[in-house]
Amino acid sequence: MRVVIGLLVALALGLMAGRLSASASSEPVRAPVLRAAAPAPGASREVAGVPLGFPRSRAGAALAAGSYQQAFADKAILRPGELRRRIEVVATPGFAAAMLEANEPGDSRLAAGPFGQGLRAGVESAFFGVPVAYRLLSYTARKAVVETWGFSLIGNVAALEPTAYFGLARTVLVWEGGDWKIADTRASFGPTPRLGSPRRGGEALGLVELAEELRPYGIAP
Numbered sequence: 001m002r003v004v005i006g007l008l009v010a011l012a013l014g015l016m017a018g019r020l021s022a023s024a025s026s027e028p029v030r031a032p033v034l035r036a037a038a039p040a041p042g043a044s045r046e047v048a049g050v051p052l053g054f055p056r057s058r059a060g061a062a063l064a065a066g067s068y069q070q071a072f073a074d075k076a077i078l079r080p081g082e083l084r085r086r087i088e089v090v091a092t093p094g095f096a097a098a099m100l101e102a103n104e105p106g107d108s109r110l111a112a113g114p115f116g117q118g119l120r121a122g123v124e125s126a127f128f129g130v131p132v133a134y135r136l137l138s139y140t141a142r143k144a145v146v147e148t149w150g151f152s153l154i155g156n157v158a159a160l161e162p163t164a165y166f167g168l169a170r171t172v173l174v175w176e177g178g179d180w181k182i183a184d185t186r187a188s189f190g191p192t193p194r195l196g197s198p199r200r201g202g203e204a205l206g207l208v209e210l211a212e213e214l215r216p217y218g219i220a221p
Contacts, residue, residue, distance in 0.1 A: 042054050042060060042067075043067065047089050048085045049086060050071040050089045052089070052179050054067070054179070054180055056175055056180075058139050058144070061139060061146055061173055061180055062134050066150075066217060069131055069148065069169060069171075070128070070129045070130075071086055073127060074127060075119060075125060075127045078111040078119065083100070083103065083104060084100055087099050090181065091182045092174060092181045094183075095182060095183050099185070114160045115127070115154060115155075115156060123157060123158045123159075124157045125155070126162055129153075130153070131148045131149075131150040132148075132149055132150040132151070133148070134147065135147050137170070142175050143172070143174050143183075144180070145171070145172050146170070147169070148168070148171070149166070149191075151165055152164070152165050153165075166191065166192040166193070170186050172184040
């Protein structure tokens with residue numbers, strides 16, 4: 001079992017295989033905005049490129065989970081020290097070190113590989129995460145467990161064809177110091193939508209079942 005950041009970052013910055021299942025009760029909320037120039041809906045401020053200050057509510061926890069994931073599916077994390085800065089902003093002191101240890105090697109591989117090389121050469125590149133849907137596995141005023149389904153897209157116009165990686169992420173958030181903080185996070189790849197008809201017992205059938213339990217993030221303006 002290894003910690004995961006973002007929505008299953010390309011080249012896998014760690015993952016936990018396994019099935020996540022639980023009953024959920026949640027209400028639709030607006031999706032975090034992809035634009036970095038303004039705080040995500042529901043956030044009151046931004047620190048080190050991470051939106052913060054989400055409400056202490058079910059909707060606030062759901063928005064925080066999705067927004068934090070987007071903050072790690074970002075070209076900026078390949079800058080020296082940026083991954084550490086963002087982890088220290090969103091994670092609890094007791095979890096930050098473990099989160100960094102699990103994800104720093106993958107971040108370094110990404111920076112050293114074709115994608116990072118393209119960035120340094122000024123090649124037009126894309127790296128972002130999109131939380132599609134969510135469900136609250138549990139919620140109290142002090143702790144929330146949020147499961148999100150979405151994808152990270154990464155690639156450039158030279159050597160790395162843009163590819164989307166779908167996955168489920170489960171994030172444990174605790175209310176600490178006036179903000180939702182990540183106390184644990186795990187993820188697994190899939191289910192991945194397919195254009196063709198699913199085979200009997202195929203992964204796409206799992207996606208249909210999952211869609212019945214998840215609530216969609218709203219469309220950002």
